[in-house]
Amino acid sequence: MRADARRNRGLIVAAALELFTERGPEASMEEIARTAGLGVGTLYRHFPDRRALLDEITVDTLRRLLEAGRDFAARPIPRWQVLLLIVEHCAGLPLALLKSPPESGAGHPEVPRLVDALTALYTQIAEGAQREGTMRPDIAPEEIVGLLNVAVCRPGARPDDPLTTVLLDGLKAAPDGS
Structure with a gap:
């Protein structure tokens, strides 16, 4: 080119x-x-067409998100802090694209693999946060990933907006570990 x-x-x-x-x-x-x-x-x-542009941006965004998530997860810090870093990182990404309906065709074939890898990584991080006692133990890690998707996969999502703040406050373990 x-x-x-x-x-x-x-x-x-x-x-x-x-x-x-x-x-x-x-x-x-x-x-x-x-x-x-x-x-x-x-x-x-x-x-x-629009779909080709959306596909390129979606795949690029997911790749960067997976790379950043792996980098954050490799740090020797509490898993809750890893989760907060990921949420903060997500704020600058067009993750609402992941929730948009495909306009034509099935989309890029790499998207399902990347989404599965991200889901697995975030599930492991949530499990780690629960084991260390920084995240509520009464919500399944897979459900936590779904809740986080609601918070960050929308236009204008920020780590300090009301929805994200309330959601994170609700996921954080109480001082007694419950």
Whole structure:
């Protein structure tokens, strides 16, 4: 790929990430092109349809999230702190895309594998937090992962917004470990 084409593709992906993170998958292709400072024709040369752009961003986001999650999990800190780092990291990602219905086709074939890997990693982290006594023991780790998805997989999610704050407060173990 030529240097200018690579630059344009990067501008498109960056603009789409910005708009999808702010507003979810409703951002139009025209808005993305305008935000990237490019014409719609250039956008469509790189991404023949909206689904191709969404797929690339989704796969890239999931890969980065899995890498960051593994890095956080490798740190010698309490699992609750790992979970908080992950939630904070998620705030800047367009995770609402994961909840958007596919517009055409089945989506990128790598998505299910990445989602399964993330679910397994987060389940292990939740189990570790429960074992160390920093997370409520009365909620199944798989359900905790589902609750966290509700908090972070929506447009405008932040680690300090009311929904995330209440959810994390509800998952944290009481001082007596219950």
